[in-house]
Amino acid sequence: MRYNILGSSSKGNLIVVEDILLLDCGVSYRKLKPYLSKVKLIFISHEHSDHLNKKTIKQIVYNYPTIKFVTGSSGVAKELALQKANYKNVYILDWGKTYDLGAIKVKLDYLYHDVENYALHWEYKGKKGLYAVDTCRIDQIEAKNYDLYLIEANYKEELLEYHKQNCTDDNELFYLNRVDSTHLSWEKANDFLINNMGDNSEYQYIHQSNYNFKNEEKEN
Ligand SMILES: [Zn+2]
Ligand SMILES: [Zn+2]
Numbered sequence: 001m002r003y004n005i006l007g008s009s010s011k012g013n014l015i016v017v018e019d020i021l022l023l024d025c026g027v028s029y030r031k032l033k034p035y036l037s038k039v040k041l042i043f044i045s046h047e048h049s050d051h052l053n054k055k056t057i058k059q060i061v062y063n064y065p066t067i068k069f070v071t072g073s074s075g076v077a078k079e080l081a082l083q084k085a086n087y088k089n090v091y092i093l094d095w096g097k098t099y100d101l102g103a104i105k106v107k108l109d110y111l112y113h114d115v116e117n118y119a120l121h122w123e124y125k126g127k128k129g130l131y132a133v134d135t136c137r138i139d140q141i142e143a144k145n146y147d148l149y150l151i152e153a154n155y156k157e158e159l160l161e162y163h164k165q166n167c168t169d170d171n172e173l174f175y176l177n178r179v180d181s182t183h184l185s186w187e188k189a190n191d192f193l194i195n196n197m198g199d200n201s202e203y204q205y206i207h208q209s210n211y212n213f214k215n216e217e218k219e220n
Pocket of ligand 2: 113
């Protein structure tokens with residue numbers, strides 16, 4: 001399955017799938033614009049600004065009024081209304097049910113974050129995908145033998161622990177202590193992939209922290 005990552009971190013998230021589906025909308029309008037003429041559906045997982053860029057949404061609604069939005073989050077729905085999205089183009093779905101939206105079928109699954117957040121299962125031209133970010137657990141989801149898994153692998157458990165032990169700044173420690181209750185570790189992502197992938201499945205780790213995954217210097 002074709003996909004193009006325009007952003008995947010706490011600085012901004014947006015993945016274009018098969019030209020027609022956007023997974024989250026957390027990058028600038030300028031960056032996204034070249035892709036928009038073919039887009040039919042935008043899934044927004046939750047209301048955090050790295051997944052929902054208000055200015056970008058406003059421009060999309062104004063310039064591409066037929067694009068549809070899908071979410072399970074009431075916070076996202078509220079923000080879409082504030083940015084003047086036509087309510088007829090906003091689908092607020094119940095999680096656990098499959099919806100046929102024409103060319104594409106979708107199902108939401110519940111995620112564990114500090115605001116209401118959902119994973120997206122989709123099926124397009126007979127191929128299945130799963131997108132799950134910003135969750136401290138994923139073992140509640142079943143997605144056997146999918147073609148593509150786009151799964152958060154935010155931090156390595158040992159590296160996060162090391163950074164916590166060696167942290168001397170209280171604000172920094174507050175942030176580090178929050179990570180394992182709001183984001184998915186590489187280890188948990190791998191357990192999930194091993195349990196669900198089939199012989200022809202592909203996967204991509206997303207929403208990685210350069211600091212807690214790759215041990216790169218913090219930028220701020
Ligand atoms: Zn995020
Ligand atoms: Zn978030």
